[in-house]
Amino acid sequence: MLAPRMYLDETRTALLSSVEGFVEREISPLAFEADEHPEENDILKILPGAGESGLLDALLPEERGGQGMDPFTFLLVTAELAAASAAAAVLLLGHNLALLALELSGVGNDTASGEGRPLHCLATGTRLRGPAGELGGRCDFVPGLLQAERLVVVGEEGRVALISLPCLGVRTGYLFDHGLRAARPAELLLKSVSPQSEGRLEGEGLERLEALLEMGAAAACAGIICASLSAAAEYAGRRYQGGDIIGEHQQVRLMLGEMEASREVAFALLAGAAGFGGGDPGSRAARAVRRFLAERALGCACDAVQLHGGYGYMREQGVERLMRDASCLQAWPAPSRQLLLGLRDMTGA
Amino acid sequence: MSPRAASGETARRLKADFPALEALRARDRGMFDSLVGVVQECAAFNRRHALPAALEIDRRVREDHDYFAWDIAEAGCGHGLFSLIIPERLGGRGGLAVAFSLAMEELCSACAGIANIFGAHALGLVPLLTSGSMAHWDTHLRETALAEKRGEPLIWAYAITEPSAGTDVEEPHFLTRARLSMRAERVKGGYLLNGRKCFISNGAVARWLTLTTCTDTARPLETWTLFLIDREMPGFSVARNEVKMGQRACPASELLFEDVFVPEDNVLGREGEGMDLGALLVLAASRAPVGAIATGIARGTLERLREWAGERRGGRRPLDEQSVQMALADMHIELQKSRWAYLNAALAFDRSLGRVLDSSLTGGVLRLPASLRAGRNWQRLMKSPLGRGIVNAVMRANTTGEEVTRALALASLAKVVGGDTAVQVTARCLEMLGTEPCPQRPWLEKAFRDAKLTQIYEGTNQLNRLTYYLAGLEGGLEVALPEPLLMGVR
Structure with a gap:
């Protein structure tokens, strides 16, 4: 655990x-x-x-x-x-x-x-246009779009549409091939779509959903941090350099120490932002935590590859995947720059 | 763009990016013009060949790990990319570390994987040059240049890494306690090589390789020796091609040696000189170009990000936003730091070991009729202890161990600065792009994958920091030049 x-x-x-x-x-x-x-x-x-x-x-x-x-x-x-x-x-x-x-x-x-529940995928951050029956819009990056049986689109303004896939007017555009590959993220294009049903998320519900999405991405980052640490520590315990196990070299111990620290901080932040004792995470805290953990996840994954040397760069070792996945989680659900500027707006000038 | 306009543009860019070169230009106009020519040639290669093919090659190698784009290698022949560092008198372009580094930056701004075919090739040639093994210059270097003129790439590789020893074989202190799996056993007339080398760039496609190994695993440092290997030698085989995260156009292979007989003549330098001749001198030459590779990756990424940021979306351009402008400024500052670091290191190399290659004596030898140099007597002299001693004396007359050590320290610094910059810049650019589908995205994603290798190969950045500390700050590592004339005669 x-x-x-x-x-x-x-x-x-x-x-x-x-x-x-x-x-x-x-x-x-x-x-x-x-x-x-x-x-x-x-x-x-x-x-x-x-x-x-x-x-x-x-x-x-x-x-x-x-x-x-x-x-x-x-x-x-x-x-x-x-x-x-x-x-x-x-x-x-x-x-x-x-x-x-x-x-x-x-x-x-x-x-x-x-x-027996079919797989659903979630598309957010889009501005949904048109009356019911003629829904239009696009969303850059939807994990699971090519695999799910049902698509749920949540518009920026809280409009929610449930669409059974495949559906006339629903197309996939750009296929992302960099990280999170197994979830086959793709661009979603909607034109004159008749959703199976529609509804609306009011302010608090929308905020809760957005916060959980950000926090979920942050939790995925925490998982990457843990995986990086575990892979790096395992390798450092069996690889020799200059006659010593590399885990005994101070610079390696420092790298592992940084990862260990990131892991501790990651769970503390998740606990704090998610309301450890119960309750829902707030949007502001959720965004801040995701931003921070995405950066640490990439840093830890990068260090894990580095610590493996040439082996880390080879796909079969499995650590380079952590780097690619972490790089996706820097940009999804929202790029850090946009997120930071948004945070400032939420705080007020 | 006409060739003349392209040349003017390249010259302007070089002057703007490299104030140090602009200062040198005042003293040596010819050198500056020749550097402009090299960069221009690389830019033309990028436009005509690398850019149209890079993404497709990357995709294809992911599906077929044994695929090698021979057509791209052949196209490189037309631009002189296999002879950049071969002396002019042997049919090459006569470039040293500065020229080669500038070429690598330019090539890598398009595709680091394709560029590394030429980079790893040059790395394979470097030990032949820095060890002063002139007996092989006429046979091997000339043949490489001639093959290029025929449009038939004759590729080289440099093989030092072993499955259980990567960093260890690049640093004398570590080598003494390394877990080596390969060795050369002395036999009549030569050596028998057994073992494996891994992660060898170009290993699967190289005709010739320079390789280091020990002749006594109990005394690896004292018996570390540099060899010249022909892939046609019985017992040599390619065990497999690695499946890499990036830089896929250039294969990295595991090589298997099973009783490979290597004749005595193929020892470069002398037995036991391998750490200095086959590793430290080579790394002093090659780490600045790795800094340049990283700089090129970062530069290409920034050029594409700027292109993306300049396009309008919903009436606005990201480039008009201050946060984007500041991010671009930050990243360009890092880019310039790594550019100046590699240029500084390359200049230090060219002013030390490079002077040996450019010396009047070396030039004088190369001016002798090729027929004379190809003759048996000349070959015998150059391969004899006396000939070896003369070469060593020339080396010592033109540079010192201290100068080469300084070049090694600066090269390690350049490699660290460049590698770290490339990884940071590519990650940040990708983050700025967000999840937007756009034509620049696959290039940025590829650059992100390509960049990571620059922190790993040619010694991890951790090792390079240690080398910089030992060679540049503490004095705990000094490169020893080989013994001069009289001491060399045994």
Whole structure:
């Protein structure tokens, strides 16, 4: 389990231990191939197991057939998944937030519950145009767009549309091929689309969704930090240089120390922003945390590759993937520059 | 653009980016013009060949790890990219570290993977030059230049890294305790090589390789030796091509040596001189160009980001925003630092070991009729201890160990500054682009992947910091030039 003990009570420990088992059994073995050959959609093989572990309806209230997971626990789960595959974590993050958006906006969703639930993907940050039946708009980067059966679009102004895929008028544009590859992120283009149903998220609901999206991305960054540390420490414990294990070299210990510090800070920030004792994260804190952790995730992943030397640069080692994934999480859900300028606006001049 | 206009543009850019070169121009106009010519040639190669093919080659190698773009290599022949550092009298362009570094920056602004085909090739040639193995110059360097003129790339590689020893084989203190898996065993008339070398750029496509290994694993530093290898030698094979994160156009391969017999004549320098001749002198020459590779990657990325920022979206250009302007300024400042660092290091090399290659005696030898130099007596003399001693004496007459050590320290500094800059700039540019789909995106993503290698190859940046400390600050590492005439005779 990645999270420090101080954040774990009995319920969280039991849940995370079951998620850890799911990750070891079903995600880790296919993470490399799913990144190498995303077009084969191997990542979808994790869905039945995810359903069994309650990860396909994690945020839905129990009375609606969901797990009713609190935000912080959900973030810990996301970090656990991301340590094995950030793409898998982002895919399930999008799915769960899509369901939450439908729930909060009152849009009917007639899908089965639990394990039989089809994969949803979430598109945000778009300005939806046109009356119902003639929906238009575009969204740059939608993880899972090529894999999901249902698309949930949340417009900047809170308009929510549920679309069954494939659907007339829904097209994919640019296919992203850099990081989070297993989730096959793609550009979404909507023209004269008739959604299955529509609704609206009011101010607080929209803010909650946006904050959870940012925090989910931040949790994925925390997972990358943990994975970087774990890979680097493992290698440093078996590679020799100048006759010594490199883990004994001070400069290597410093690098590992930085990663360890980042890991501690990551969970402290997630806990703080998510309201460790309960409650929802606020948008402002969520954005700040994501910005900070995205930077640290890239730094740690970069150091993990560096510490592996030439081996780190080779794909089969699996650490270069952490770098590519971290670089995507610097820009998604919003680029850091935009995010920082936005933060200033939220704070006031 | 007409060639004349292109030349004027290149000269203007070089003068603006390199004030130090502008100062040198006042003293040596010919040198400056020749540098302009080299950069211009590289720019033409980029326009005609590298830019149209770079993304496709990157994609293709990802699908087929054994693919090598021979057509791009052949196109490089037409621009003299395989003979940049071969002396003019042997048919090359006679460039030293400054010329080669400028060429690498230019080439890498388009594609570092393609550029590294020529970079790793030159790296393979460097030990032949810096060891002063003149007996092989006429046979191997001339043949390389001639093959280029025929449009048939004759590629070189430099092989030092072993599966369990990367950093260790580039630093004398570490080599003494390295876990080596390869060795050369002395046999009648030569050596038998057994073991593996890994991550060898161009390894799969090179005809000739320069390689270091020890003849006694119990005394690796004392017996570290530089060899010239022909891929046709029985027992040599390519075990596999690595699947790299970036710089994919240039293959990195694991090479297998099974009882490869290498004749005594193919020892460059003398047995036991491998750390200085085969590693430290080579790294003093090659790390500044790696700084230039990194600088080129950062420059290409910034050029593309600026292009993106200059395009209007919804009536506004990102370039009009102050936050973008400041970010561009910050990144250009880092770019200039790494540019000046590599130029400084390259100048230090050219003013030390480079002087040996440019010396009147070396020039005088190369002015002798080729038929004479190809003759048996000349070859015998050059391969004899006496000939070796003469070469060493020429080296010592033109430079000192202290000068070369200084060049090594500056080269290590340039490599660190460049590599770190490339990684930071490419990551930041990609972040600024956000998730916007645009034509610049695949280039920036590729540059991000390409950049990371510049912090790793030619010694990790951690090792380079250590080298800078030892050679530049503490005096704990000094390059020893080989023994002069009389001491050389055994």
